Amino acid sequence: MREFQPVPARPAPVKTVGPVAWARANLFSSIPNSMMTLFVMALFVYFIPPIVDWAFLSANWTGTTEDACVRDGACWVFVKAWSYQFFYGTYPEEEVWRINLMLGLLVLVIAASFTLPKHIRLKASVAAWLLLPLVGIAVLDGRLLGLNQVTTDLWGGFTLNVFMAAASIIVAFPFSFLWALGRRSEMPFIRSVSIIFIEFFRGVPVLSLFFMGSVMLPLFFAEGTNVDKLIRVWIVLIFFMSGYMAEVFRGGFQAVPSGQYEAADSIGLSYWQKILLIILPQVIKVSMPNILATFVMLFKNTTFLLIIGIPEVVQTLQTALSNSYWLGGHALEGYLFVFLVFWSSCFSMSLLARRIERQMNTDKRG
Amino acid sequence: MLKQKTLEQTKAAARRNKGGRSAAFYNNPEIRALGYQLLLVLGLGYFFYSVISNVLANMEATGIKTGFGFLTASAGYDVLMSLIPFEATDTYGRIFIVGFLNTILVSVIGIFFATVLGFIFGVAHFSHNWLIRKVAVLYVEIFRNIPLLLQVFFWYFAVLATLPSARQSLSLGEAIFLNVRGLYVPKMVGSDLFWVAEVALAVAIAGIFVLRRWAKRRQALTGQIFPVFYTSIAMVIGLPVAALLLTGLPFTVEYPELRGFNYFGGITIIPELMALAIALSVYTGSFIAEAVRAGVQSIPQGQTEAARSLGLSEKRIMSLIIVPQAMRVIVPLLNSEYQSLVKNSTLAAAIGYPDLFNVFVGTALNQTGQAIETIFMTIVVYFIVNMVISFLMNRLNNAVALVSR
Numbered sequence: 001m002r003e004f005q006p007v008p009a010r011p012a013p014v015k016t017v018g019p020v021a022w023a024r025a026n027l028f029s030s031i032p033n034s035m036m037t038l039f040v041m042a043l044f045v046y047f048i049p050p051i052v053d054w055a056f057l058s059a060n061w062t063g064t065t066e067d068a069c070v071r072d073g074a075c076w077v078f079v080k081a082w083s084y085q086f087f088y089g090t091y092p093e094e095e096v097w098r099i100n101l102m103l104g105l106l107v108l109v110i111a112a113s114f115t116l117p118k119h120i121r122l123k124a125s126v127a128a129w130l131l132l133p134l135v136g137i138a139v140l141d142g143r144l145l146g147l148n149q150v151t152t153d154l155w156g157g158f159t160l161n162v163f164m165a166a167a168s169i170i171v172a173f174p175f176s177f178l179w180a181l182g183r184r185s186e187m188p189f190i191r192s193v194s195i196i197f198i199e200f201f202r203g204v205p206v207l208s209l210f211f212m213g214s215v216m217l218p219l220f221f222a223e224g225t226n227v228d229k230l231i232r233v234w235i236v237l238i239f240f241m242s243g244y245m246a247e248v249f250r251g252g253f254q255a256v257p258s259g260q261y262e263a264a265d266s267i268g269l270s271y272w273q274k275i276l277l278i279i280l281p282q283v284i285k286v287s288m289p290n291i292l293a294t295f296v297m298l299f300k301n302t303t304f305l306l307i308i309g310i311p312e313v314v315q316t317l318q319t320a321l322s323n324s325y326w327l328g329g330h331a332l333e334g335y336l337f338v339f340l341v342f343w344s345s346c347f348s349m350s351l352l353a354r355r356i357e358r359q360m361n362t363d364k365r366g
Numbered sequence: 367m368l369k370q371k372t373l374e375q376t377k378a379a380a381r382r383n384k385g386g387r388s389a390a391f392y393n394n395p396e397i398r399a400l401g402y403q404l405l406l407v408l409g410l411g412y413f414f415y416s417v418i419s420n421v422l423a424n425m426e427a428t429g430i431k432t433g434f435g436f437l438t439a440s441a442g443y444d445v446l447m448s449l450i451p452f453e454a455t456d457t458y459g460r461i462f463i464v465g466f467l468n469t470i471l472v473s474v475i476g477i478f479f480a481t482v483l484g485f486i487f488g489v490a491h492f493s494h495n496w497l498i499r500k501v502a503v504l505y506v507e508i509f510r511n512i513p514l515l516l517q518v519f520f521w522y523f524a525v526l527a528t529l530p531s532a533r534q535s536l537s538l539g540e541a542i543f544l545n546v547r548g549l550y551v552p553k554m555v556g557s558d559l560f561w562v563a564e565v566a567l568a569v570a571i572a573g574i575f576v577l578r579r580w581a582k583r584r585q586a587l588t589g590q591i592f593p594v595f596y597t598s599i600a601m602v603i604g605l606p607v608a609a610l611l612l613t614g615l616p617f618t619v620e621y622p623e624l625r626g627f628n629y630f631g632g633i634t635i636i637p638e639l640m641a642l643a644i645a646l647s648v649y650t651g652s653f654i655a656e657a658v659r660a661g662v663q664s665i666p667q668g669q670t671e672a673a674r675s676l677g678l679s680e681k682r683i684m685s686l687i688i689v690p691q692a693m694r695v696i697v698p699l700l701n702s703e704y705q706s707l708v709k710n711s712t713l714a715a716a717i718g719y720p721d722l723f724n725v726f727v728g729t730a731l732n733q734t735g736q737a738i739e740t741i742f743m744t745i746v747v748y749f750i751v752n753m754v755i756s757f758l759m760n761r762l763n764n765a766v767a768l769v770s771r
Contacts, residue, residue, distance in 0.1 A: 027497060041497070186399070205745075207727075208741055306515065
């Protein structure tokens with residue numbers, strides 16, 4: 001008896017698999033579609049080679065002065081020569097380890113709040129986060145620790161953008177939480193004060209807040225008190241941020257099912273026990289993507305500090321562009337570099353936000 | 367043990383009921399609420415008291431005047447661009463209006479182009495064409511993640527500032543000129559019978575509404591579909607053109623002309639306005655594209671399939687089934703994007719476009735030193751503009767909202 005031998009399956013027709021079929025389905029499925037594809041491809045063919053040529057092939061990479069830029073491509077020497085200022089501003093070079101130390105600490109605290117053992121994670125990371133701005137000021141300024149003082153007018157560059165954004169969101173966190181609670185409160189006066197505060201800081205252009213910080217706020221302090229400009233701007237940023245974050249938290253509070261509140265009440269927890277132990281952890285969890293999105297917005301908005309003359313990275317770039325040794329028109333190189341720095345940090349944060357969101361949605365999809 | 371516990375509990379209950387004594391008054395939630403609010407009142411009261419007294423003391427010390435008297439004083443400086451006649455001798459009050467109009471101008475331009483860009487790229491995200499989809503993603507992810515200020519500077523310093531000088535202007539048919547000083551387009555100057563064409567345009571616009579109603583009724587009665595869209599376009603263009611031809615072309619076209627070092631005549635769009643409008647549109651457009659994508663994505667696939675099974679064409683599925691439902695998600699998002707566009711237009715101060723913020727909080731504050739009044743007036747305007755936007759968008763939202771029966 002012969003055993004049954006199945007004939008091996010024939011390969012699928014060329015028309016349905018492989019790159020040709022993919023192109024037919026995705027690029028040339030109809031006449032208008034094919035025309036669009038060709039049009040976009042033509043644009044790419046027309047624009048990309050000159051851009052690649054300008055940015056890489058005929059670019060100037062080596063040298064330290066403008067004279068080194070002899071080829072007609074981009075002059076990356078400009079970016080290289082100014083990179084210290086772009087990152088650290090005019091911070092003295094021998095003290096720059098302090099900025100690096102703070103950046104390291106920031107990364108460490110972020111890592112710690114995800115990896116510490118569970119039973120101490122919450123308390124330890126909250127304490128670390130709240131201490132961070134104070135430690136930062138002490139280290140960067142240096143007087144408290146017996147180091148040489150570096151006055152705030154020397155702080156600058158991209159690290160200033162990072163520090164301003166981080167320090168503002170950290171301090172804004174507890175405040176915004178209180179404002180969100182106030183907005184949900186049943187006490188009419190507390191509720192209306194919270195609403196006015198939140199809507200004011202959300203409704204006003206950021207720039208006018210910065211002007212308030214730089215021109216109006218000094219009038220508010222008693223005569224003779226001289227508060228540093230950076231601190232004033234910091235205060236304004238905290239207020240601004242807590243207005244936005246309060247709304248994020250309000251959304252988070254609404255997302256927590258009312259059964260959670262009722263269950264906490266029924267086991268006899270006090271108001272603050274209920275909020276801090278039961279509700280807040282859930283609120284932070286569900287609001288994480290929005291918190292990150294708000295932080296990205298704040299981070300982008302720190303560039304507006306240029307208008308009131310704070311030497312953050314864009315201001316540093318403008319200074320570099322008008323430097324008399326670098327008048328050859330390096331605007332494009334400079335802006336592209338700063339674009340890249342901001343874009344990569346903001347894009348990675350939004351990717352992170354999207355990942356967290358997807359992780360949280362797993363239970364809903366199943 | 368169980369018994370003992372119950373016994374204790376009954377005892378406790380009895381103790382509580384015995385004298386009819388209620389809990390201590392400071393544990394009464396109503397009194398507590400009152401106490402907290404009283405604390406807040408006192409705190410805020412002290413805060414405002416100290417701030418106001420400090421402000422008054424500081425102002426006296428530095429000799430800054432208070433009040434709105436400066437509004438009628440002569441400003442003594444010129445603005446770069448004004449939609450209404452303005453001279454340096456005019457008052458701060460007039461500068462306020464000039465700046466306000468410039469803000470509205472750039473906001474309207476920005477909102478228009480941002481919406482167009484946003485809808486094009488948002489819908490492109492669902493294209494059958496792989497390349498177009500990727501271009502849409504690229505646009506959103508690039509421009510959303512770069513600070514607006516950088517984009518404004520990029521257009522202003524790295525693109526528009528590198529345009530050729532007036533003598534080597536780029537020109538389109540010797541009528542439109544683009545150079546480092548701005549964009550020059552011809553202007554239509556109407557003479558005595560020009561109003562006929564304007565009336566014709568108004569009639570055409572009114573006609574569209576009549577046409578739509580008629581077409582809808584006809585479709586309900588007979589099932590026949592009338593091409594309303596193309597007819598409307600033909601009416602809006604055709605009627606005014608016909609009126610112009612009938613009245614014997616009662617207008618002259620003023621072309622920009624090169625005189626000396628610059629172009630004169632026609633309409634001039636200054637590079638500051640261009641850079642700000644482009645940056646605002648591109649930046650906000652990327653957010654609107656995301657909103658549109660979210661809106662379309664929120665509609666279940668079943669809707670499209672059901673519409674197909676009814677035999678509707680792809681175009682009509684889009685316009686009758688998908689868009690009306692997606693608008694419910696899109697409109698609230700558009701509302702906040704428009705508001706942030708108006709707020710972001712204050713970046714004009716960075717490149718010197720004379721918007722309200724720049725001429726008032728920038729220059730007027732510097733000259734008069736009256737920080738509180740100028741900032742207050744400006745903030746109020748932005749609040750009002752945003753309230754108007756919010757009101758209009760809420761009207762639109764009600765129009766597209768699901769009618770629940």
